Amino acid sequence: LRKESGDTAVLIVEDDPDQLALADLRVSMAGYRVRVASSVNGFLQTMLDDGAPDLLLLDVALPDGDGFEVLARLRRHQALGSLPIVMLTARADPADIGRGLALGADGYVTKPYTKNVLADVIRRVLKQENASR
Secondary structure, X not given: OOOXXXXXXEXXXXXXXXXXXXXXXXXXXOOOEEEEEOOHHHHHHHHHHHOOOOEEEEXXXXXXXXXXXXXXXXXXXXXXXXXXXXXXXXXXXXXXXXXXXXXXXXXXXXXXXXXXXXXXXXXXXXXXOOOOO
């Protein structure tokens, strides 16, 4: 059974407070429940405390780690290997986009982005095409 958007938890891992607030606002406005972390360690802590989200929005440049490395490690993890992951980053170089997708990202959104782009990617990755816009 697919979850409704209001029952869907999206974890945003972003170290820039302004970008985090913007992503939180845009994901919340799209009707999703939001969890946030500002570092790799914060991400690991929320995973321990609250379990895996339904979708992970992951920045590449984090103060205590690299989002690409986190992505690669999650894809190798037995229990979390199929977690939907969308990279949300300022790294717009085609080589970076290719790297993220090659490592197994389900989507790749570059900053700056619009609410609709982010919501559409989340819906597509979660196969929630019927979600209200």
